[in-house]
Amino acid sequence: MAAGDFWNDTQRAQKLIGETNSIRNKLGPLAKLESRIADIKVLAELVTEEPSDAGYAEIRTEYDEIEKELGTFEITVLLSQPMDRNNAIISLHAGAGGTEACDWANMMLRMYQRYAERSGFSVAMLDILGGEEAGIKTATLKITGEYAYGKFKSEHGVHRLVRISPFNAAGKRQTSFASLDVLPEIDDTIDIQIEEKDIRVDVYRAGGHGGQGVNTTDSAVRITHIPSGLVVTCQNERSQIKNRASAMGVLKSRLYELEMDKKRAEMERHYSEKGEIGWGRQIRSYVLQPYQMVKDLRTGEQTSDVQGVLDGDLKAFVEAFLRGKKRTDITEDDEE
Numbered sequence: 001m002a003a004g005d006f007w008n009d010t011q012r013a014q015k016l017i018g019e020t021n022s023i024r025n026k027l028g029p030l031a032k033l034e035s036r037i038a039d040i041k042v043l044a045e046l047v048t049e050e051p052s053d054a055g056y057a058e059i060r061t062e063y064d065e066i067e068k069e070l071g072t073f074e075i076t077v078l079l080s081q082p083m084d085r086n087n088a089i090i091s092l093h094a095g096a097g098g099t100e101a102c103d104w105a106n107m108m109l110r111m112y113q114r115y116a117e118r119s120g121f122s123v124a125m126l127d128i129l130g131g132e133e134a135g136i137k138t139a140t141l142k143i144t145g146e147y148a149y150g151k152f153k154s155e156h157g158v159h160r161l162v163r164i165s166p167f168n169a170a171g172k173r174q175t176s177f178a179s180l181d182v183l184p185e186i187d188d189t190i191d192i193q194i195e196e197k198d199i200r201v202d203v204y205r206a207g208g209h210g211g212q213g214v215n216t217t218d219s220a221v222r223i224t225h226i227p228s229g230l231v232v233t234c235q236n237e238r239s240q241i242k243n244r245a246s247a248m249g250v251l252k253s254r255l256y257e258l259e260m261d262k263k264r265a266e267m268e269r270h271y272s273e274k275g276e277i278g279w280g281r282q283i284r285s286y287v288l289q290p291y292q293m294v295k296d297l298r299t300g301e302q303t304s305d306v307q308g309v310l311d312g313d314l315k316a317f318v319e320a321f322l323r324g325k326k327r328t329d330i331t332e333d334d335e336e
Contacts (some may be wrong), residue, residue, distance in 0.1 A: 111311070112155070150322075201223050300327065
């Protein structure tokens with residue numbers, strides 16, 4: 001960075017600055033932890049020589065704080081994949097279950113908005129399609145903040161809800177499904193070429209709830225990438241130009257992910273991994289009846305605080321995934 005020609009290539013310079021800041025964000029806390037561990041060792045020696053309840057209490061308090069900081073530092077180190085620091089683009093889709101599934105997709109939308117807020121990220125709605133009776137069929141959001149993709153990638157997959165249906169007069173237990181796709185936002189340091197001849201751009205009037213805020217111009221944009229068949233839409237801005245730019249950004253992210261999938265031939269492809277949004281595909285179950293439980297079927301992480309999870313408290317599930325925790329038990333209910 002001290003080189004005289006450092007700023008000759010602006011894109012390369014910005015990329016290196018980002019990498020440098022990422023390294024500093026790891027080395028700084030590491031040095032602090034090493035210093036605190038050295039201090040607590042000295043404190044332990046002093047208390048051993050002159051035992052006292054106050055001394056033991058001070059060691060316990062310091063130990064607990066160091067343990068907490070170490071856990072936070074571990075997650076930062078685990079978020080080391082090339083795209084982990086990027087913003088995230090997430091898409092929700094209602095699956096099997098009709099109106100119930102649309103309502104469940106809407107509950108998930110709120111859950112992830114709350115989780116983003118808890119994590120210090122900002123959220124922008126790029127596109128949303130409401131259900132016929134309630135909830136949403138699809139929604140696409142942009143989550144902005146450092147390590148947004150790294151934290152949200154653990155949520156990619158099918159989510160299953162079991163509850164007493166509010167839409168069933170008989171009050172029967174209902175199972176619903178919705179899925180979440182998670183993509184990293186592609187920045188200018190990654191060159192994704194899209195030829196104009198390979199895309200079809202359609203404009204239309206954005207939907208709204210009426211009143212003064214309704215959009216009366218054809219500002220919504222739908223872009224179809226003909227070679228891949230990918231379709232992206234954006235209608236959150238009043239400007240057609242801004243909506244097109246946002247839609248192109250989402251398209252680049254999806255094309256990048258498809259290309260990465262080709263290079264990971266030994267793994268399931270990103271879009272086939274999820275498969276049908278229904279039975280046997282779920283990564284997590286949210287059971288409200290006949291008992292209260294949220295259980296991740298990959299890591300085995302679980303909690304009975306269902307309301308807390310639906311309010312965005314996903315930290316335990318995200319961290320279990322990042323640490324590579326694997327479940328050891330299989331139940332009949334999970335196999336369903």
